[in-house]
Each structure stands twice: as C-alpha cells, then as structure tokens.
Amino acid sequence: MKNTIAERVADFLKRYPPFQFLAADSLLQIAAQVQVLYFEKDKAIFKEKDTNHSMFYVVKDGAVRVFRTVDNQPKIADICDEGDIFGLRPLITKEDYELSASANEESIIYGIPIDLFLPIALAHKEVSNFLIASFASNVSDPYSLEESGKLFTEYSVERNSEIFDLQKARYSKNILTCSPDTTIKVAAKKMSHRDVGSIVVTHEEKPVGIITNRDLRDRIATGDFDISDSVDKIMSKPVKCFQKDPTVAQAQLIMLKNEVNHLCITEDGTPDTKLLGLITEHDIVVSFANNPVVLLKEVKLAKRTKRLRDVRLKVSRLLKKYLDQNLPVSQILNILNEINYAIAVRALELSLLKMETPPPCKFAWLALGSQGRKEQLLFTDQDNAIVFDNVPEEEYEATQAYFIKLARITTRAMHKVGYAYCPADMMASNHRWCQSLSEWKKQYHIWITDPSPETQLLSAIFFDYSYVFGDTQLVTKLSDSILDTLDANPMFYRVMAKDAIRSPSPLGFFRQFLVEEGGDHKDFFDIKARALMPLIDAARVLSLNHKLRNINNTAGRFERLAELEQNNKEIYENCSYAFKALLKFRTKQGILHDDSGRFIELATLSKAEKLKLKRCFKSIHDIQELLTLRYNLK
Structure with missing residues (x-):
C-alpha cells in the first residue's frame, strides 16, 4: 500500500538541494520518516545552547528567522524561506545549538531524522558538499569546521577552498x-x-x-x-x-x-x-588555495585590458558557483565587489600610464548607482564620475579636459572588460560628471534646493556613490557639503520620500503580478523597477536623514536603521532580507537567461518561486507606508 503522505513530502523535497541529488528510493525512505511540525508566528523552534535535536529542518511553508542574541537583543543571521534548510549543527558537528530559530510567520517545517539521513548523505558526495557549504557559510567558529572534515570523509577541505574562504576570520582582541x-x-x-x-x-x-x-x-x-x-x-x-x-x-x-x-x-x-x-x-589561514585571492592577484598583475576581462569572466563563474552553493548574498557581495573594485582600480592605473603627463591636481574616481552601492553582481552598464581639486579659473578648462581624456580611456577599458557604456552617458567622460570639488558642491546644492523630475532622477543616482581611486579627502569634503546642505533644506527628504513611493505595490487588487503592458517586454515582470528600486530609494532617504556615513549598501542601510530605530526594527530587518532575496532572485534569472535579470517571464517560474517573490512584496508595502506617515505624503 502506497504511503501518499510520504510521496507528497518526497515530491516537495526533490525540488530543492540537497535532496534533488538523491535517487527516488532514497528520497522516499527519508520522506517516510519526516516529522511534519507546525509553528505559530514567533514560536521558538530551538534556542541557543539548547541540547541538539535529533533532526535538522526544512521550511515547507512560511519562513524561519535564525538569530543570535547580542546584548540581550536578537541579531538576525538569516531568514529561511520555502525549501531552505537550517539547524545543521547537530548533523555536521554533533554539537548543541549556537543560534536560535523561530517562526517568522505561521510556518510548517519538515524535521529530517539525522540517524536516517546521515548514512545516505555519506554515500552521496553532492549532498555532503552542499551541506558543508550551507553550514560553512553561517558558522561562527572557523575551527569547528574541522569536525566537518571528519564527518564527511569524502569531502576535501583543500580541494574546496571556495567554500571555506567564507568562514569567519579569527582576530586578536587583546591588542597591544x-x-x-x-x-x-x-x-x-x-x-x-x-x-x-x-x-x-x-x-x-x-x-x-x-x-x-x-x-x-x-x-x-x-x-x-x-x-x-x-x-x-x-x-x-x-x-x-x-x-x-x-x-x-x-x-x-x-x-x-x-x-x-x-x-x-x-x-x-x-x-x-x-x-x-x-x-x-x-x-589568516592560507594553507589552502583561495580562488578570490588568486583572482585579485591576477588583477594586480594585469598589464592589458584583455587580462582584466578574463578575470571578470572567472568572477562570473565564481558567482554562479556561490549561488549554486546557496551561500548568503551578503557574503557573495562582499567578496565579488572587492574583485570588481580592484578591476576598476587597475583599469584606472593602466589608463594613467597611457596619459602623456601625470594628473595636474588631485582627483577621485567615484562609482555610482549599483556599483556605488556595491550591489553589482551581473554585467551591467557603467555609472561613474570624477571630482578633482579646485584650480584657478584660468586653469579649469585644461584641467577638466585632462580628466575627461583619462575618463574616456578608462571607460573604454571598462567597456572591453564587459561593463557596457551607460546609455544615458552618466560617466566621467561626460563633462557634466567630471568637475571640480566646488562645482560638484554647487551641483548638489541645486539638486537639493531646487528639485525637479529630471534632477530628482539624477540625484537618486548621484547620492549613491563610493570612492574607488584617488584622493579620499575630496570625497569626504563632498560628503560633508551634501550633509550640510541637507541640514539646511530638510524638505528635500520629503521630495525623496515621495519619489520612493511612486512605484505602487508589485501586486494588483487580486494579488496578481503587475506586468509590463507593452513594448519588448510585454507581460514580463520588471523586478528592478517594481521591487528592488522601492527598497533602494527608501533606504537612501532614511539613511541620509540619519546622516549615515560609509554605508551605501541597501541591505546594510536597513540593518543599521534597525539598530537606530528600535520601534521599526522588524520592518527594517524584513526589508533587508527582502532586498537580498530579490537581488539573489534577479541574479539567478540573469545567469539563467544571460541578461541583466531585470525582466522576468512569469510563466517560467514555479509556484514556489512566485510565492517567494510575493513574500518580499509585503516589506515594500510596509516601508512605503512608513515613509508616507513619516514625511506626511498623503
């Protein structure tokens, strides 16, 4: 007699790693012993220091937050969605829990018995590798990873350093x-x-x-x-x-x-x-090969643009591997952006060598938009600018001409690497975006004191900048000037907030996706405009209002806001999670279809994927409602 419940469980599990690597009979054997558990919102699944359970978990429906307690406050490590696994420590190290987990919403969880699952995992290398990767990406003590090498004997730490380079680095707290x-x-x-x-x-x-x-x-x-x-x-x-x-x-x-x-x-x-x-x-543990470091060395040794393009292509393959291993987006962003920035720096260094004379004065190269926010994973177009030191009026034109020439050489090199020219010409090779410090201060002053639809679009891009190369003091002085101008013109926050809520909910009245009504992408869903940008815009205005420095990343901005505004902590943390989930979804779609991932053909998505997208949209509604109330936008 067939066990229909076990078959349903197996049908669910086989859609997700690592269960997708198992043969049907092994999966059915596991499914027959799975415990189906129900948790109301905020109900604890396990707590820090709890004796380990005899199982690990998979989210069937709902969502689970995994967190540690710091200074009596929960600090979220991850939010697990449908198909995600958590609670791996008893399986990997046989230790008690170092993190807590509770239902982020009403949830159904599958408990996988460890004694039953372990022999099957040991017999399937793909399963072992995936579980090690998932555990390594969140483990707090790098030395506990030694146990994983003993448990999964077929798994070689030395041969899989791309996973272990994501462990936390140990550092001395007893500093001389x-x-x-x-x-x-x-x-x-x-x-x-x-x-x-x-x-x-x-x-x-x-x-x-x-x-x-x-x-x-x-x-x-x-x-x-x-x-x-x-x-x-x-x-x-x-x-x-x-x-x-x-x-x-x-x-x-x-x-x-x-x-x-x-x-x-x-x-x-x-x-x-x-x-x-x-x-x-x-x-730093350097006894095993480290692919990101090897790539960075290649960048620093590059003598030609072609070598930089080769590295960028390798970075794309590394990105795909990290996504396949289901590693956290924040970790992937940190590592890949270090390499992307190094590529930009090297392109500038090589471009300077092609100039006939050294720079006439100090300057700084700025990354704008997604690269400025350090959220650029896929090949996208360039957005950059140059700010150079103030020079006498009679020298201005010649000085600007020098840096425009440098910018043209650099943007051409970046184009060859794989970063397309900006269609709107928002690049340092455009004289509008290659100016002295005093001219940039005037420009931002105009944007803030006399906003218009056009200037609002420009300011949204140019407020997300980060230093790449050159003199850091110029960037600091520019930031100081912008914050001083904002202090004197607080109504600009309202203008930015109004712009942040201009995009309606991604869902229609009957909870259907709002898709493009015409053009080349008719009936496609624009994940950038309808889902990512509302969160990016909201994080920008709120972080500027709080005068946050050195935090340009959208998820990082929300996490810092959660620390500053305890009464809105849950909204901000959910926004951070939603942004990372949406960015990961877009990146996977971009890799799958070899494009930017911006427009998604909904018919190609599974029901589970559509549900994951819809869950993220609640955070958009909540943050837009917060902006509406805070800045009196009704």
Whole structure:
C-alpha cells in the first residue's frame, strides 16, 4: 500500500538541494520518516545552547528567522524561506545549538531524522558538499569546521577552498596599543615584552596608526629617527580597517588590495570608531588555495585590458558557483565587489600610464548607482564620475579636459572588460560628471534646493556613490557639503520620500503580478523597477536623514536603521532580507537567461518561486507606508 503522505513530502523535497541529488528510493525512505511540525508566528523552534535535536529542518511553508542574541537583543543571521534548510549543527558537528530559530510567520517545517539521513548523505558526495557549504557559510567558529572534515570523509577541505574562504576570520582582541606621544623606545619594549610584531597607536581608543617590526628596521636601524622620538614620527597611517566578523576571504582581499599585513577591526569599519581587534597576515589561514585571492592577484598583475576581462569572466563563474552553493548574498557581495573594485582600480592605473603627463591636481574616481552601492553582481552598464581639486579659473578648462581624456580611456577599458557604456552617458567622460570639488558642491546644492523630475532622477543616482581611486579627502569634503546642505533644506527628504513611493505595490487588487503592458517586454515582470528600486530609494532617504556615513549598501542601510530605530526594527530587518532575496532572485534569472535579470517571464517560474517573490512584496508595502506617515505624503 502506497504511503501518499510520504510521496507528497518526497515530491516537495526533490525540488530543492540537497535532496534533488538523491535517487527516488532514497528520497522516499527519508520522506517516510519526516516529522511534519507546525509553528505559530514567533514560536521558538530551538534556542541557543539548547541540547541538539535529533533532526535538522526544512521550511515547507512560511519562513524561519535564525538569530543570535547580542546584548540581550536578537541579531538576525538569516531568514529561511520555502525549501531552505537550517539547524545543521547537530548533523555536521554533533554539537548543541549556537543560534536560535523561530517562526517568522505561521510556518510548517519538515524535521529530517539525522540517524536516517546521515548514512545516505555519506554515500552521496553532492549532498555532503552542499551541506558543508550551507553550514560553512553561517558558522561562527572557523575551527569547528574541522569536525566537518571528519564527518564527511569524502569531502576535501583543500580541494574546496571556495567554500571555506567564507568562514569567519579569527582576530586578536587583546591588542597591544600606545598613545601617539609614546616614545619609540617604550613602544619597542612593549612589543618585545609581549613578543608581538606590531603595536597599534590609538587616540581616544580609535586607531590612528600602527608600528611594525619593519618600521623599526627601516626607520630606526637606519638612523633616520632616534628611539627617543615619539611613535607618531614613524607610524604607518592611516590604518586599514574593517567591521567585526570579516571572513577569511574578505580579510585576505583587503590586505592584498592595500598591500598591508595588518587589519584593524573597529565598530563600523572605519578609523573613526573604537578599536575592537587586530588581524595579522599570520592570523589568516592560507594553507589552502583561495580562488578570490588568486583572482585579485591576477588583477594586480594585469598589464592589458584583455587580462582584466578574463578575470571578470572567472568572477562570473565564481558567482554562479556561490549561488549554486546557496551561500548568503551578503557574503557573495562582499567578496565579488572587492574583485570588481580592484578591476576598476587597475583599469584606472593602466589608463594613467597611457596619459602623456601625470594628473595636474588631485582627483577621485567615484562609482555610482549599483556599483556605488556595491550591489553589482551581473554585467551591467557603467555609472561613474570624477571630482578633482579646485584650480584657478584660468586653469579649469585644461584641467577638466585632462580628466575627461583619462575618463574616456578608462571607460573604454571598462567597456572591453564587459561593463557596457551607460546609455544615458552618466560617466566621467561626460563633462557634466567630471568637475571640480566646488562645482560638484554647487551641483548638489541645486539638486537639493531646487528639485525637479529630471534632477530628482539624477540625484537618486548621484547620492549613491563610493570612492574607488584617488584622493579620499575630496570625497569626504563632498560628503560633508551634501550633509550640510541637507541640514539646511530638510524638505528635500520629503521630495525623496515621495519619489520612493511612486512605484505602487508589485501586486494588483487580486494579488496578481503587475506586468509590463507593452513594448519588448510585454507581460514580463520588471523586478528592478517594481521591487528592488522601492527598497533602494527608501533606504537612501532614511539613511541620509540619519546622516549615515560609509554605508551605501541597501541591505546594510536597513540593518543599521534597525539598530537606530528600535520601534521599526522588524520592518527594517524584513526589508533587508527582502532586498537580498530579490537581488539573489534577479541574479539567478540573469545567469539563467544571460541578461541583466531585470525582466522576468512569469510563466517560467514555479509556484514556489512566485510565492517567494510575493513574500518580499509585503516589506515594500510596509516601508512605503512608513515613509508616507513619516514625511506626511498623503
């Protein structure tokens, strides 16, 4: 007699990894022993430090939030949707839970018995690899990954470093520090006493410089300075910083990109906040090959644009592999954007070599739009700008001409790499977007004080910028000017908020998708305009209103807003999750159809995929309602 319930469970599981790798009889054997569990919204599934359950879980319907408690507050690590697996620690390490999980909404969960599943997993390499990848992407202690190598004996850590480079990097919290007026002799004695190769120079607990054994060798042993001099005479500055909990790959990439051997960990990833820890090159596990680092080395060694294009194509393959492994979008963005930025920097360096003379003054190259927000995963068009230092009026035209020529060479190189020219010509090769600092300040002042539909479109793009190459102080001065102008013109926030709610709900009255009514994409769903942009626009106006610096990423903006506004914490966290889910969906569609992923043919989607999309739309409604009330837009 057939077990129809088991068959239904098997039909569901076979649509998702790792169960899709199993033979029908093995899957049916598992499905017959699955526990079907119901949880009301906010009901706990397991808690931190709970004794491990004899099963791991798959979301059948609804959604589950996975979080850890920090300072008595929940910090979301992930939100699992239909088909996602969670609670893998008992399977991988046989340890108790280090995270908590609860129903984010009314949910039905499948519990998979570990004793039954484990022998089947060991017999299928694809299943083992997927589970290791899923666990490695969220594990907090990199050393617990050693257990996974013992459990899944067919799985080789060395051969699969693309997964393990996403583990968290360990860093020292017991940092040796000194003040800027400390003598070199005292600092050296401290280093000798602690038997360490560096000492961080701090002022009011913020890192301002670092001294290493190399500094003592190159600047003291040579006689250039005396040991009675203060450490600020020989320290390396500014220090390179990153926020807490970087992955091994992130730490390696930043060190390699900036040619440093030490990375300071601070509260917000900048030297403007308290020092929390220090990562040294010695701390980074480099005993296995690391594909992102290898790619970054290729970029730095590239002598021709063709070599950069080869790297960019490899990055695309790496992206697909990470998506197939179901790794978190935030991790993928962090790693791939480091490589994409390195490509842009190298393209500029090669372009400067083609110029007949050095730059006539200081300048900075800015990335705009999705690249400025560090949300660019697929090949898209270029959006960039140049800001150069103020020069005498009689030198302005010649100075601008120099940088426009540089921009044309650079944008041509980026085009060859695979980044199309911007159709609207929003590139540094356009004289409108290649200006002095004072001219840029005037431009932003006009956009803020006298907004119009055209300027509103431009300002939406140009408010999402990030530094790529050149002089950082020019970018800081520009940001200061923009925030000062906004302070004097708070009504501009209302204009931006109104623009952020202009796109209606992606669903019609009968909860059907709103699709394009004409043109080349008739009956297609525009995921960029109808789903991603409302979240991007909302995050922008709210982060500007809070004067957030150094956070351009949409998901990161919402996460920071959740910390600042506890009463709206749930809305912001859901928006962060929804944005990452939508971006991942668009990226997968783009890879599948070899395009930008913007327009989606709904007929090609499964019912489960459509449900996942619709769940994200509630966050759009909630944030637009918040903007409407806050800025009195009714």
